[in-house]
Amino acid sequence: MSETALTGPVDWTSDQAAGRRRSRHAANRRLQFYGIAAISTAVGLLGILIATLVIGGYPAFFQTKLTIDFPIKAEYVDAADPAAGNYRNVVRDALRELAPEATTPAQQRQLGQLLTNNAQFFVRDAVVANPSVIGRTLTLTLPAADPIDQLNKGLIDRDLPESQRRVNDLQLGYYDTLVAGGRVSAPFNWALFFNSDSRFPELAGLAGAITGSFYALLICFLISFPVGIAAAIYLEEFAPRNRWTYLIEVNINNLAAVPSIVFGLLGLAVFIQIFGIPRSAPLAGGMVLALMTLPTMIIVTRNALKAVPPSIREGALGVGASKHQVIMHHVLPLALPGILTGTIIGLAQALGETAPLLLVGMNAFITSPPGGILEASTALPTQIFIWADSPERGFTSRTSAGILVLLGFLIVMNGIAIFLRQRLERRW
Structure with a gap:
């Protein structure tokens, strides 16, 4: 028996109390069941997708000779x-x-x-x-x-x-x-990896698309990584807290949610029509991907900088370090694992983008890998799009195989991000 100020004595062994306990426990079990059902559904759908791709793409990894x-x-x-x-x-x-x-x-x-x-x-x-x-x-x-x-x-x-x-x-x-x-x-069909595109399914490969994606991601990284980190450091560490800074932050968050095709239209209008960058060149595709990745890079870097405890900054300032030294010698190295993780995930997202690359023409039919960032090229997602639109039966399995190769690159990039985060992360 116990008492409360409002209701008086409460009998926790009564049938009413036992019923309420059973009701709470049942609600907990239902919630757990809903969570397990949701996870099982997601894993099941993912398994169906992967199984469909493997079954459809498996024949492309072997070539009759x-x-x-x-x-x-x-x-x-x-x-x-x-x-x-x-x-x-x-x-x-x-x-x-x-x-x-x-x-x-x-x-x-x-x-x-x-x-x-x-x-x-x-x-x-x-x-x-x-x-x-x-x-x-x-x-x-x-x-x-x-x-x-x-x-x-x-x-x-x-x-x-x-x-x-x-x-x-x-x-x-x-x-x-x-x-x-x-x-x-x-x-085993090594030509799938070492041949470029062809009108004949038995000869078509992904070498040109892989090379084009590499050049485009390289340009994307060289632009978005330094610019994104510099912008994030300024906004987080130096920028005054006023309405203009708030407006910039809101617009950066909005840009992260803009559909990728809008960036493709921007690249087509500015980089190709105004700046005269060759159409279908990895340089144009990489610059468009950099614009698309930049807001994500800034947001991720700012969150990594915020995660560094204020005591690190205060301790460095207390021993006479300048603001620049605090950031470069203490804050940035501690935030680097999160920054690298966000960078690689952002590049992995850029690797799978199709719409902006189609708008800048990176769906060219090329029979040899590009020799530079200004030569006509295609990319992995646009190559998959081209094959999916081809009427020949042989391109059906190659489409699924191309998706598997793209997923393989994405898994590897995410694995590298996890490895770098665990390797470079510091505990405090």
Whole structure:
């Protein structure tokens, strides 16, 4: 028994008190259940997304290849100038030897469609690199055409009627002959990382997009990191507390919430049309990403500076340090882990942006990686966008594979941020 000033004696062992306790405990259990259900739903949806991407992108990490013996005849290739040889006939004769029954032009055309359309260029490059093969037989393993690649991966049902599949019965017979001869393989597709974009899915890769993203992020970092830190230090440590400072702070917070496409429009109007920066150049894309990342960088840096205890500043000032020395020697080093974490997360966010890069033209079709920040380029998100818009079936799996590669870079960057934060963090 206990008493209160207002209600008098309270019996905590009564049925009413026990009912209230049960009600509170039930409410606690419901709240816990709602939290667990929310987390489980989020993890489940994320798992479904990742599983869908892995299932869809897994075939792109392996490429069907055909091993062919190419007779390099002197009548087609001149040893004095091997680059000018008639390599179409070289490829044609090699395929005829594999399928002598292909006698009509239509049959030979169907046979030639088993290999990638650039087969003659692969043979030419191999002969130019080693002219001693002229007059002998050159064995190469070349990518198969996209329909044959889809067939070998089981993405084309060979039991469907001929009118409903991309590989006709004649090509199906040629493919079975190559399989029986052990000339069909599916090794890991390194070309996905070392080739640039191509009109043919079997040859398309991400090298140009990865290089373009690297240049754009480099420009973004070189602009946003020093400017963001300097602006944050001034606003947090030096700026007077008045209405103008408050107005600047409000606008910085508003800019952090502006849709990224607005920054793309700004870059198109200012950097390209006024400053004359080449369209599709990583310099333009990096400057746009820097504008987009700068407000986030300032906010993160200010929060990291605020997290430093005031006693650090007071102790440094008490021993005679100037304001500059306090900031550079004490406050900034202690805030550096948070600043680096926010910087890397901001760059990771910039890496995944598509809309501003599309507006400044970083969706160019390039067949080789850019050699500098002023050459036409694409980026990982815009390359994924281009592939997603392509009608060829082979680009479907490459779209999912590109997303997986982009997610891999984002995970690595976030992992680096966590590592740096734990490594550089100081306890006080």
